[in-house]
Amino acid sequence: MWWRRWSVDDSKRLIMNEQLNLYGKNFNSRLLVGTALYPSPAIMRESVEASGAEIITLSLRRQSPEQQQGKMIWDYIRESGCQLLPNTAGCRTPREVIALAEMSREIFQTDWLKLEVIGDDYNLQPDPYGLIEAARELVKRGFKVLPYCTDDLVVCRRLLDVGCEVLMPWGAPIGTGQGLLNKYNLQTLRERLPDVPLIIDAGIGAPSQAAEAMEMGFDAVLLNTAIAKAQNPVVMAQSFRLAVEAGRSAHAAGLMVKRQTASPSTPTLDMPFWQQSSSKALQD
Amino acid sequence: MPVTSEIKPSVAIAGGGLIGRLLAWRLSLQQFDVTLYEAGDLSTPGGACWAAAGMISPLSELVHSEAEIYRLGVQSLALWPSWAEQLEQQSGRQVQFRHAGSLLVAHAQDKSELLQFQRELQGKLNDDISAHVQALDGEQLRQLEPALENFEQGLYLRDEGDINNRRLLPVLLSVLRQQDVALRERTPVSCSGYQVEHQEGRVRFDCVIDCRGLGAQQQIQGLRGVRGEVLVVQTREVELQRPVRLLHPRYKLYAVPRPDGRTVIGATEIESEDMSPISVRSTMELSSALYSLHPAFAEARIVETRVHCRPATMDNMPYIHSEPGLVRVNGLHRHGYLLAPALAEKVEKLVTKQVLQVA
Numbered sequence: 001m002w003w004r005r006w007s008v009d010d011s012k013r014l015i016m017n018e019q020l021n022l023y024g025k026n027f028n029s030r031l032l033v034g035t036a037l038y039p040s041p042a043i044m045r046e047s048v049e050a051s052g053a054e055i056i057t058l059s060l061r062r063q064s065p066e067q068q069q070g071k072m073i074w075d076y077i078r079e080s081g082c083q084l085l086p087n088t089a090g091c092r093t094p095r096e097v098i099a100l101a102e103m104s105r106e107i108f109q110t111d112w113l114k115l116e117v118i119g120d121d122y123n124l125q126p127d128p129y130g131l132i133e134a135a136r137e138l139v140k141r142g143f144k145v146l147p148y149c150t151d152d153l154v155v156c157r158r159l160l161d162v163g164c165e166v167l168m169p170w171g172a173p174i175g176t177g178q179g180l181l182n183k184y185n186l187q188t189l190r191e192r193l194p195d196v197p198l199i200i201d202a203g204i205g206a207p208s209q210a211a212e213a214m215e216m217g218f219d220a221v222l223l224n225t226a227i228a229k230a231q232n233p234v235v236m237a238q239s240f241r242l243a244v245e246a247g248r249s250a251h252a253a254g255l256m257v258k259r260q261t262a263s264p265s266t267p268t269l270d271m272p273f274w275q276q277s278s279s280k281a282l283q284d
Numbered sequence: 285m286p287v288t289s290e291i292k293p294s295v296a297i298a299g300g301g302l303i304g305r306l307l308a309w310r311l312s313l314q315q316f317d318v319t320l321y322e323a324g325d326l327s328t329p330g331g332a333c334w335a336a337a338g339m340i341s342p343l344s345e346l347v348h349s350e351a352e353i354y355r356l357g358v359q360s361l362a363l364w365p366s367w368a369e370q371l372e373q374q375s376g377r378q379v380q381f382r383h384a385g386s387l388l389v390a391h392a393q394d395k396s397e398l399l400q401f402q403r404e405l406q407g408k409l410n411d412d413i414s415a416h417v418q419a420l421d422g423e424q425l426r427q428l429e430p431a432l433e434n435f436e437q438g439l440y441l442r443d444e445g446d447i448n449n450r451r452l453l454p455v456l457l458s459v460l461r462q463q464d465v466a467l468r469e470r471t472p473v474s475c476s477g478y479q480v481e482h483q484e485g486r487v488r489f490d491c492v493i494d495c496r497g498l499g500a501q502q503q504i505q506g507l508r509g510v511r512g513e514v515l516v517v518q519t520r521e522v523e524l525q526r527p528v529r530l531l532h533p534r535y536k537l538y539a540v541p542r543p544d545g546r547t548v549i550g551a552t553e554i555e556s557e558d559m560s561p562i563s564v565r566s567t568m569e570l571s572s573a574l575y576s577l578h579p580a581f582a583e584a585r586i587v588e589t590r591v592h593c594r595p596a597t598m599d600n601m602p603y604i605h606s607e608p609g610l611v612r613v614n615g616l617h618r619h620g621y622l623l624a625p626a627l628a629e630k631v632e633k634l635v636t637k638q639v640l641q642v643a
Contacts (some may be wrong), residue, residue, distance in 0.1 A: 040600035069558035
C-alpha cells in the first residue's frame with residue numbers, strides 16, 4: 001500500500017541519518033544541555049542521560065580553575081562521555097574570556113568553547129561587540145567557537161566573518177523560560193543563513209518551545225534551567241528529548257501552511273458547498 | 285537497655301564538628317566512655333559548622349532537596365528545643381535557639397520567584413501547604429518585620445527556626461568537659477572497625493564513629509566539598525527578628541540576625557574545594573542583595589567573612605554507613621543544623637545496638 005512507503009520507521013531512519021554536524025563532528029542528538037543548577041550532581045547526571053544529549057556545557061569561572069579545586073565535579077561530569085563544551089559564563093571582557101578559554105582547553109582537553117561575553121548583568125544579555133572581538137582572537141588560537149549571541153542578523157554575520165562555524169542565538173534572556181521572543185528575527189536568521197548550524201541557546205522554558213524552535217528549522221536547542229529547575233529534572237529532560245525529536249521530524253515532514261479560517265477537512269454533507277461559507281453567519 | 289557503670293563501653297568519635305559534639309554529648313549522657321578526636325582546635329573550630337548561619341529551615345530547604353531532608357529536618361526541629369534547653373541548664377549559658385519562623389521576600393520584578401517557590405513546595409510536600417506557608421502582603425509583612433519597607437509580598441514559614449552556632453558550639457564543648465569526655469585536640473586520625481589510628485599509634489574502642497567531614501574524603505567515595513562564602517555585617521539601623529531569605533532569579537541570599545546588631549549573610553554555593561578567602565564577586569553579590577533588602581545596610585560594617593567547604597555526597601543526601609565497630613556519618617552539606625539532631629539519634633541507636641551486641 002502507498003502509505004507503507006512512509007511508515008514511521010522510514011521517516012525515523014530518514015531523520016536519524018541526518019545527523020547534526022558541528023565543526024566536522026557528527027551528533028545524533030539535537031539537544032544540548034547545561035550542567036548547572038541541579039538539585040545534586042547525581043540528578044544532573046541522570047538528567048543528562050535522560051535528555052540523550054551528546055554535548056554538555058559546563059562553567060568553571062568561579063571554581064578557581066587554576067588550582068583545580070573543582071576537579072571532583074569535573075571528573076564526575078566527564079564520566080558522562082559527552083562532548084564537553086566549556087563556557088565562559090560570567091565573563092564581561094574579551095580578555096577575561098580568553099584567559100578562561102585557555103584554562104578550559106587545558107583542563108578539559110578540548111578546543112570546543114561556548115563563548116559568552118555578558119553585556120548586562122541583570123538579564124545576562126550578550127555583548128555583541130565583545131563577542132566579535134573575542135571570537136576573532138579565539139578562532140586565531142584554534143578554538144572551535146560556539147558563540148551565545150542575540151538574534152541580530154548583522155551580529156551573526158560578523159561572527160561568521162571572524163570564523164565561527166556555528167551560531168547560538170538566544171530565544172530569550174538566560175533563565176527566563178520565555179521561549180522564542182522574537183520569531184521574526186529568528187526566522188530571518190534561519191532564512192538568510194540556511195547553511196550555518198544554528199542552535200537556539202537560552203530562554204527555552206517548555207518542551208513546546210523547544211519543539212517550536214526545531215519546527216522553524218533550527219538545528220538544535222541548548223538549555224539548562226528548564227530542566228534543572230523542574231520539579232522532576234529527569235522526567236523533564238526526557239520530555240525535552242521527545243520534544244526536540246518531534247520538532248525535528250515535524251520540520252523534516254513538512255508542516256502544513258496555516259490557513260486564514262478554520263475549515264472542516266471534509267465537506268459538511270447535508271449542505272450545498274456554496275452555502276457552507278455562510279453557514280456560520282446564519283447560525284449567529 | 286541501661287549500660288551499667290562498671291563496664292562503661294568505650295566509644296571514639298573522630299571529628300569535633302557539630303555532629304561529633306552532639307554525639308559526644310548524647311553518648312556520654314548514656315554513660316559511654318567517650319573520646320573525641322579533633323584534627324584542629326576545639327575552641328576555634330575550623331569546620332563548616334563554625335562558618336554556617338545556623339538555620340533550621342526544613343521547608344525552605346525542601347525546594348532544593350529531597351523529601352527525606354525535610355523529614356529529617358522536621359525530626360530535628362522537634363528535638364532542638366529540648367536539647368537547647370538541656371544544654372542551657374547543664375552549662376548555665378544560652379545557646380539562643382529561636383523558633384520565630386522565617387520569611388521569604390522578593391522584589392516586585394522577581395515576584396514570580398515566590399510563586400515558583402510555592403509551586404515547588406506544593407509539588408514536593410504533596411500536602412496542603414497553607415498549613416505551613418502564609419502569603420503576606422506588604423502590611424502583614426511589616427507587622428512581622430517592620431524593617432522590610434521595600435517589599436509588598438512575602439511568605440511566612442512559621443515552623444522554621446535557627447540557632448546561634450557561635451554560642452552552641454562552645455556550650456557543647458563546656459558540657460563535654462563537665463561530662464568527662466576525653467578531648468584529644470590537634471590529633472588527626474584515621475578510622476577503621478574498633479580502631480582509631482593517629483601519629484602515636486593505634487587505640488582500640490568498642491565502637492568508632494567517623495564524623496570528620498571532608499577529612500574522611502579518602503574513605504568515602506564521591507564525597508566532595510562545596511564552597512560556601514558568608515559575610516557578617518553589623519549595624520544598629522536595621523533590626524530583623526528572624527531569618528529572611530531574598531528570592532532572586534540568580535542569587536540566593538539569607539540574612540540571619542544575631543546579637544549586637546550583627547547579621548549573617550550567606551551563602552554562595554560553588555562546586556569547588558577551594559578554601560581561599562571570599563572572592564570580590566561573591567562579596568558584591570551578597571552585599572548588593574543585602575543592600576536591596578534594606579538600603580541602610582549600605583552603612584553596616586563588614587565585621588567578618590567566612591569561607592568553608594560543605595561536605596556533600598553526589599546526591600547531596602546525608603551519608604550513614606555502619607559496619608562492625610565503625611559508624612560513619614557525613615555529607616550534611618548545607619543542612620548541618622537542620623539534620624544533625626535527627627542523624628545523631630540515628631547514629632546513637634546504631635552504636636548502642638552494636639555495643640550491646642558485642643557485650
